[in-house]
Amino acid sequence: MCSPLKYNYPLMFKIITKSPRSKARVGKLKTPHGTIDTPAFMPVGTQGAVKAVTQQQVKDIGAQIILCNTYHLYLRPGIKVIKKAGGLHKFIGWDGPILTDSGGYQVFSLAKLRKISDEGVTFNSHIDGSKHLLTPEKVVEIQSIFGSDIMMPLDECVAYPSTKADAERSVIRTTKWAKRSKEMRDETLRLRSGQGCEMGGELFGIVQGGMFKDLRKRSAEEIRELDFPGYGIGGLSVGEPKGLMLEMLEVSADNLEYEKPKHLMGVGFPEDIVEAVKYGIDLFDCVIPTRLARHGAFLTGKGKQIIRNSKFASDFTPLDKDCDCYACKNFTRAYIRHLFIAKEILPLTLMTIHNLRFIMRLMEELREKIKNGLI
Numbered sequence: 618m619c620s621p622l623k624y625n626y627p628l629m630f631k632i633i634t635k636s637p638r639s640k641a642r643v644g645k646l647k648t649p650h651g652t653i654d655t656p657a658f659m660p661v662g663t664q665g666a667v668k669a670v671t672q673q674q675v676k677d678i679g680a681q682i683i684l685c686n687t688y689h690l691y692l693r694p695g696i697k698v699i700k701k702a703g704g705l706h707k708f709i710g711w712d713g714p715i716l717t718d719s720g721g722y723q724v725f726s727l728a729k730l731r732k733i734s735d736e737g738v739t740f741n742s743h744i745d746g747s748k749h750l751l752t753p754e755k756v757v758e759i760q761s762i763f764g765s766d767i768m769m770p771l772d773e774c775v776a777y778p779s780t781k782a783d784a785e786r787s788v789i790r791t792t793k794w795a796k797r798s799k800e801m802r803d804e805t806l807r808l809r810s811g812q813g814c815e816m817g818g819e820l821f822g823i824v825q826g827g828m829f830k831d832l833r834k835r836s837a838e839e840i841r842e843l844d845f846p847g848y849g850i851g852g853l854s855v856g857e858p859k860g861l862m863l864e865m866l867e868v869s870a871d872n873l874e875y876e877k878p879k880h881l882m883g884v885g886f887p888e889d890i891v892e893a894v895k896y897g898i899d900l901f902d903c904v905i906p907t908r909l910a911r912h913g914a915f916l917t918g919k920g921k922q923i924i925r926n927s928k929f930a931s932d933f934t935p936l937d938k939d940c941d942c943y944a945c946k947n948f949t950r951a952y953i954r955h956l957f958i959a960k961e962i963l964p965l966t967l968m969t970i971h972n973l974r975f976i977m978r979l980m981e982e983l984r985e986k987i988k989n990g991l992i
């Protein structure tokens with residue numbers, strides 16, 4: 618059983634304006650659940666919810682796409698429940714585009730007793746210790762059941778720092794897994810098409826290569842060869858110095874087709890976003906804005922501020938005077954600080970709304986600047 622055919626076009630990415638000064642571009646990315654203005658930031662909804670805010674609030678902030686974590690949703694509530702609910706969009710009550718990651722990064726960072734082989738990754742759940750095997754095919758199957766608009770293939774991310782031999786092994790494996798993922802995706806499409814079913818989203822390819830320029834180039838060339846409709850650039854912002862990250866980003870992006878959409882995975886500090894768009898990056902995701910908010914930090918044009926700071930006790934100005942978010946239009950730093958110290962729940966919501974809106978405004982400004990040839 619499947620949803621009837623509604624969308625039969627592939628993911629479409631159109632570059633609207635190219636910067637004359639850098640590789641930055643403004644584009645539109647069309648997905649089965651809506652069009653995204655790029656460069657775009659995707660709030661992270663790890664377990665199917667952006668922490669502390671409702672789906673309507675996420676929409677009101679200006680987000681056009683969210684990212685959900687395959688690893689977490691696969692373990693809990695599990696694919697049976699999500700399938701029964703009619704897919705991830707219906708289950709979580711979000712009708713906009715969803716990008717799901719492959720789960721690989723979480724397997725490497727959260728799961729216990731993992732064993733990697735060419736077949737896939739065997740690991741024990743961090744929740745109940747149960748044993749699982751994730752293969753490239755299984756990961757595509759899970760995301761197809763979710764109905765994700767953009768799917769990511771299983772890849773191997775190496776730790777930082779890593780030896781060149783380890784990084785090379787991960788490049789070889791990531792390419793092998795990418796091939797198998799694409800075959801699985803093509804087979805799913807063939808079956809769906811034959812049954813008159815909805816085509817669903819698209820599968821991106823992922824570039825790895827650690828912190829080695831030649832390996833980054835090799836990985837990008839091998840993944841490009843497989844002709845995915847878009848790409849994720851993985852394994853960056855894992856503790857390396859910023860200059861090194863940008864060097865690796867440049868080699869990775871330059872060896873992929875300029876015309877295709879690129880996602881810099883897990884990178885989302887405002888200063889990193891500003892730099893990365895110059896290398897032609899279109900999609901960003903990061904837990905930082907939402908995590909900072911829950912820990913009492915809010916973003917402003919002058920940097921990060923800590924709401925507990927006593928200097929805000931009688932500060933009756935908004936979190937950021939230039940911000941148009943619900944929190945800034947209606948409440949003061951003094952009030953939000955009071956709620957935070959009193960351990961109320963509301964300030965976590967208000968600061969999450971503000972921090973996400975801060976990033977959304979940054980993206981809007983960047984798109985304007987690129988259109989005006991300023992970046």
Ligand SMILES: [Zn+2]
Pocket residue numbers: 936937940941942943944945946970971972974975
């Ligand atoms: Zn605000």
